[in-house]
Amino acid sequence: MIAIHNLDNSIEYILRIIIRHVDFEDITGKNLETCELGQLAGEINKFLKEKYSIELPYLSEIKLLRQLRNLVQHAMVDPATDISRFINISQRFFNKVMSSKFDTRYSEIKLSNLITNSHLKQFLLTAEELIEQKKYIEAIVACRDAFENAMSLKDLESTQDYLINLMITCHTFLLNIKQIIRKCINAKTLD
Secondary structure (H helix, E strand, C coil): CHHHHHHHHHHHHHHHHHHHHCCHHHHHCCCCCCCCHHHHHHHHHHHHHHHHCCCCCCHHHHHHHHHHHHHHHHHCCCCCCCHHHHHHHHHHHHHHHHHHHCCCCHHHCCHHHHCCCHHHHHHHHHHHHHHHCCCHHHHHHHHHHHHHHHHHCCCCCCHHHHHHHHHHHHHHHHHHHHHHHHHHHHHCCCC
């Protein structure tokens, strides 16, 4: 149930990001804040075709996902047989949208990209590289260093920048540790 809701929410969020990115509401004068997902996707798709000659991928599947989400939430339907299919569709949707609309690959997006402090960012990028190299202890040290440095920035940056950098650093730290633990459990080693 949660997986279907999360897939549905993720697709809706990316559609709303596209709305802002292309200034949809300013250009068309339409407000899509309360639209149902199928209508939202249809309106954006029509706009993208007319303005940019591109279409949203998997439009009918997006609408089916919302229908399934409603059945799961309101009729207690078990989505187990459909989860893998919709995960696959959602991943392909994100990859195509990211490459066609934002000129980037979904797999290249990382939280560390949001860090504005270059010193902190380097610690987290190093940690990510060390995880890929299976140097887990060193990756934990790099995460710790990022966290400790983020804590020391309080007096050097504006409150907003400090809080944003600290929050993203903490979240990335936890995600990296979770990834390390998962990989170690699978490999049964911490080397």
